[in-house]
Amino acid sequence: xxxxxxxxxxxxxxxxxxxxxxxxxxxxxxxxxxxxxxxxxxxxxxxxxxxxxxxxxxxxxxxxxxxxxxxxxxxxxxxxxxxxxxxxxxxxxxxxxxxxxxxxxxxxxxxxxxxxxxxxxxxxxxxxxxxxxxxxxxxxxxxxxxxxxxxxxxxxxxxxxxxxxxxxxxxxxxxxxxxxxxxxxxxxxxxxxxxxxxxxxxxxxxxxxxxxxxxxxxxxxxxxxxxxxxxxxxxxxxxxxxxxxxxxxxxxxxxxxxxxxxxxxxxxxxxxxxxxxxxxxxxxxxxxxxxxxxxxxxxxxxxxxxxxxxxxxxxxxxxxxxxxxxxxxxxxxxxxxxxxxxxxxxxxxxxxxxxxxxxxxxxxxxx
Amino acid sequence: xxxxxxxxxxxxxxxxxxxxxxxxxxxxxxxxxxxxxxxxxxxxxxxxxxxxxxxxxxxxxxxxxxxxxxxxxxxxxxxxxxxxxxxxxxxxxxxxxxxxxxxxxxxxxxxxxxxxxxxxxxxxxxxxxxxxxx
Numbered sequence: 001x002x003x004x005x006x007x008x009x010x011x012x013x014x015x016x017x018x019x020x021x022x023x024x025x026x027x028x029x030x031x032x033x034x035x036x037x038x039x040x041x042x043x044x045x046x047x048x049x050x051x052x053x054x055x056x057x058x059x060x061x062x063x064x065x066x067x068x069x070x071x072x073x074x075x076x077x078x079x080x081x082x083x084x085x086x087x088x089x090x091x092x093x094x095x096x097x098x099x100x101x102x103x104x105x106x107x108x109x110x111x112x113x114x115x116x117x118x119x120x121x122x123x124x125x126x127x128x129x130x131x132x133x134x135x136x137x138x139x140x141x142x143x144x145x146x147x148x149x150x151x152x153x154x155x156x157x158x159x160x161x162x163x164x165x166x167x168x169x170x171x172x173x174x175x176x177x178x179x180x181x182x183x184x185x186x187x188x189x190x191x192x193x194x195x196x197x198x199x200x201x202x203x204x205x206x207x208x209x210x211x212x213x214x215x216x217x218x219x220x221x222x223x224x225x226x227x228x229x230x231x232x233x234x235x236x237x238x239x240x241x242x243x244x245x246x247x248x249x250x251x252x253x254x255x256x257x258x259x260x261x262x263x264x265x266x267x268x269x270x271x272x273x274x275x276x277x278x279x280x281x282x283x284x285x286x287x288x289x290x291x292x293x294x295x296x297x298x299x300x301x302x303x304x305x306x307x308x309x310x311x312x313x314x315x316x317x318x319x320x321x322x323x324x325x326x327x328x329x330x331x332x333x334x335x336x337x338x339x340x341x342x343x344x345x346x347x348x349x350x351x352x353x354x355x356x357x358x359x360x361x362x363x364x365x366x367x
Numbered sequence: 368x369x370x371x372x373x374x375x376x377x378x379x380x381x382x383x384x385x386x387x388x389x390x391x392x393x394x395x396x397x398x399x400x401x402x403x404x405x406x407x408x409x410x411x412x413x414x415x416x417x418x419x420x421x422x423x424x425x426x427x428x429x430x431x432x433x434x435x436x437x438x439x440x441x442x443x444x445x446x447x448x449x450x451x452x453x454x455x456x457x458x459x460x461x462x463x464x465x466x467x468x469x470x471x472x473x474x475x476x477x478x479x480x481x482x483x484x485x486x487x488x489x490x491x492x493x494x495x496x497x498x499x500x501x
Binding site: 004009010011302303304305306308309322325326328329330332333336337341343345346347348349357359360361362363364 | 374375376377394395396397398399400401435436448449450451452457458465466467470471473474475477478480481483484485487489490491492
C-alpha cells in the first residue's frame with residue numbers, strides 16, 4: 001500500500017501535532033535566556049580576568065539552529081555557548097583553565113560546574129545544561145573557524161560552530177545565519193509553525209532517537225542526525241514526506257557504504273561527526289534508521305486508529321502523542337461545528353474528496 | 368432512499384413494513400477500522416442508529432465509565448450513538464438522511480475512537496442530566 005503523505009493525511013496531521021508537543025516550553029526557554037545572559041556577563045564583564053581578551057559570546061548547537069527538543073521526563077536539554085577569547089595563547093589547557101577559574105570564582109557556578117572534554121558544563125539540575133565552550137580564533141582567512149581546547153588531546157581542535165549553523169539554516173530557511181554581532185543573545189524561541197520542515201524533521205528524528213535508545217551510550221549524536229537530514233533535504237511538501245524521504249535517502253547511503261558511514265562536517269570536511277561509531281554502535285544506528293522507516297510505512301497503511309495511537313506513543317512518548325490526538329480531535333470538531341468537515345466514502349476529512357458531503361453541525365446528546 | 372443509494376452506495380437499503388432499514392460498512396477515517404452499521408427510519412419517528420460490528424466498547428483502562436453520548440449507556444453491549452439532541456432541530460423529517468444522519472455517524476465514530484485514545488470526548492455536545500438516561 002502506498003503511503004499517503006499529503007498534508008491532510010491522518011499520519012501527517014499527527015506528526016505535526018507530536019512535533020508541536022515536543023517544542024521547548026517558553027517558560028523553560030526564558031529561564032535559559034536569563035541564565036545564559038548572566039553567565040555571559042560574568043565571563044565577559046569589565047573586571048573579569050577574561051575581559052582583557054575582548055571576549056565574544058554566542059550560542060551554538062541546536063539552540064542556535066532551532067532544533068532543540070523538549071526533554072523527556074527529568075532529562076535536561078543543552079544550551080551551548082561559545083566564549084571566544086581574542087588571544088593567541090598557545091597552551092590549550094591554559095585557556096581552558098582561565099575560563100574554569102573564572103566560573104569557579106562565582107559561588108553559584110562553582111557548585112554546579114562539571115569539567116567536560118571540551119566544554120565547562122553548568123548543571124541546572126532538572127532543567128538544562130549550559131555548556132561553555134572556550135575558544136580562540138583560528139585566524140583562517142575568510143572563515144569563522146575557531147580553535148577549541150580538548151582535554152584528552154591536551155591541545156587544540158578546529159571547530160566552526162557559526163559556519164555549521166549558517167550551512168544548516170541556509171538549507172532549512174533559505175537564509176544564512178544572519179547574526180554578525182560580537183556578543184549575541186539566544187535567538188528568539190520559534191513555535192513549531194514558524195519552523196521549517198527541516199527543523200521539525202530533525203526534531204522528530206531526535207525524539208525518536210531519544211525514545212529508541214533511551215539514554216543508551218550508543219545513541220547517535222544529534223549533530224549526526226542533523227547533518228544527515230540537512231544533507232538529504234529535498235523540499236518535500238509535508239513533515240511526513242520529509243521524514244520518510246530523509247530515512248530512505250540515509251538508508252540508501254548506508255547500503256552504498258562498505259564501511260562505517262562517515263558524516264563529515266560540511267564546513268570542515270576533515271572532521272567526522274560520526275567518529276565515535278564502532279561496529280556495534282553503527283549497527284544499532286542502521287537498525288534505528290531501518291526500523292523508523294518501516295514503522296512509518298506500517299502506520300501510514302494501518303486501519304485501526306487505536307493501534308496507530310499505541311504505536312505512536314511507543315515511538316515518541318505518551319504525552320506528545322496524547323496531545324497530538326487531542327489537537328486532532330479539536331481541529332475536527334472546530335471544522336464540524338462550522339460545517340466545514342467533509343464526509344465521504346473514505347471517511348471524515350478536512351480536505352474535500354470525491355462525492356464528499358459537508359454535513360451541518362450537530363449536537364451529540366447524552367452523558 | 369435514492370439519495371442514500373447515490374451517496375452511500377455501499378449501504379444496502381430496503382423497506383420492511385414501512386420502515387427503511389439500511390445496513391453496511393462505515394470507515395470513519397482512512398486510518399480507522401471499518402464498522403457495520405444499521406440505520407432504521409420510520410416516518411414520524413426519529414432515525415435509529417446501531418453499530419452492529421464490532422460492538423461499541425468502554426475503555427479498557429476505565430471500565431466503569433460509560434461511553435459518552437450514547438443511548439442505553441449503562442447497558443453494555445447495547446449502547447447506541449446519540450447523534451443529536453432530540454427536538455433541537457438538528458434533525459427534522461424534511462432533512463435528508465444521506466446529508467445528515469449518515470455523515471454524522473462517521474463523525475460520531477471518529478470522536479468515539481478519539482475518546483478511546485485520549486479519554487476525552489472531543490466532539491462537543493450536550494450532556495444528559497443525571498438519571499434521565501434513556
